[in-house]
Amino acid sequence: MPPTINTINPSQGPTTGGTTVTLTGTGMTGSTGVRFGSTNAPSFVVNSATQITTVSPPRAAGAAAVIVLHPTGNSNSVTFTYVVSQVPVVTGVSPSSGPTAGGTNVTLTGTGFTGASSVTFGGVPATSFTVNSATQITAVTPPGGVGAAVVAVTTPGGTSAPDAFFFYAGVPILTSASPSQGPTAGGVVVTLTGSDLLNATAVRFGVTNATSFTVVSATQITATAPPGTGSSPITVVTPGGTSNPVAFSYVAAPTLTSLVPSSGPTSAGTVVTLTGTNLSTASAVTFGGTPVSFTVVSGTQVTAVAPAGPAGPVAVTVTTVGGTSPGLTYTRVPPPGI
CATH class of the missing domain: 2.60.40.10 (Immunoglobulins)
Structure with a gap:
């Protein structure tokens, strides 16, 4: 048959x-x-x-x-x-960047790819390639050095001009995050410093993506922290891979449970002990909106000096990295009359 x-x-x-x-x-x-x-x-x-x-x-x-x-x-x-054989032309490389270790699946678009015998990245042969049609080739990048590599296709008609590039990206490195703490509600803008940060595709706080981020330069990114709790190391993802983590932790909002004493004279100078929770990062204490001097004793205690003011109640608040506490009432008492 x-x-x-x-x-x-x-x-x-x-x-x-x-x-x-x-x-x-x-x-x-x-x-x-x-x-x-x-x-x-x-x-x-x-x-x-x-x-x-x-x-x-x-x-x-x-x-x-x-x-x-x-x-x-x-x-x-x-x-x-x-x-008819023609000199190939590469018009598109997607994705246009990847890690120096190679292994990125890249789609080349252009013309004249029929019969292609070679695809190179910076002169190094692709790990493998497939001619899908006269206008498309899929190739796997070989390892390469950081920077731009000319992508070339060779066919019986010749070799494409050095007009298309693939960018090898180094693994991103983070050296600092400032500030390194923020409220559990998120929203704090963190400045990340490091190297090889261009073309970042994600910034993660723990396993959660940043609410938003901006690549300022190859050495700096600003990112808005999402809501979270506890320790959430920050990492950056780029075509070169995922960075090392840098420390970031979420701080719960402060609370106040008592003021001792809870009243005093209209004159300044009364030392008031504020008791509550999450007070260790206190950055401000106010009496009726007026900032006062204070000392952080522990995570549950702060001492502050009441300012002068008119008789009557005022709200006392503490502000920390985690936010501002609800107010407790401190009452100024006028001196006795004669």
Whole structure:
């Protein structure tokens, strides 16, 4: 029974020939040749009863019927199209950046890719590549040094001009985060300093993405912390990989539970002990909106000096990295009359 051909891959190649073509079908064992139009293939290998690999001979541009020759009769034909070789042109590289370790799957777009025999990144051959069509190639980047690498495609028509680039990115490094604490509600803007921070795709506080971030330069990013609790080390993700973590922790909002004493004279100078929670990062104490001097004794205690003011109640608050506490009432008492 004559062999049959079901598929041909690739289905086109340059007029100069030399394209390796795979034919799949049935009954191929014992085949004696492969013919492209009226021209015999210069070589072929019967891989199995269902597959032959062959090399296209030179021919004029246009469609050629491909058949398998067999002692029992020739196969059906499938079409292989010969195209005029042209110098390839690379117009797009996506993604355009990746780690120096290589391994990035890149799609090249352009023209004249048929019959491509080589794809290089900075002169280094791609780990692998596949010619999908005359206008598209997918390739895997080889390892490379930090910086721009020319992407070149070579076909029987020549090598593309050095007009397309892939940028190898170093692994980002973080050296500091300022401030390194913020409220559990989030919203604090943190300045991250380091290196190789360009093209960052994410900034993470623990496992949570920053609410927003801006890449200021290769050495600085500003990011808005999302809500969170406890220790949440910050990392930055770029095409070069994920950075080392830098410390950031969330501070709960302060609370006040008592003032001792809770009243005093209208004159300044009364030392008041404020008791509550989450007071260790106190940055301000106010009496009726007036900032006063204070001392942080512990995470649960602050002493402050009441300012002078008119008789009557005022709200006392403490502000920390975690926010501002609800107010407790301190009452100024006028001196007794004569």
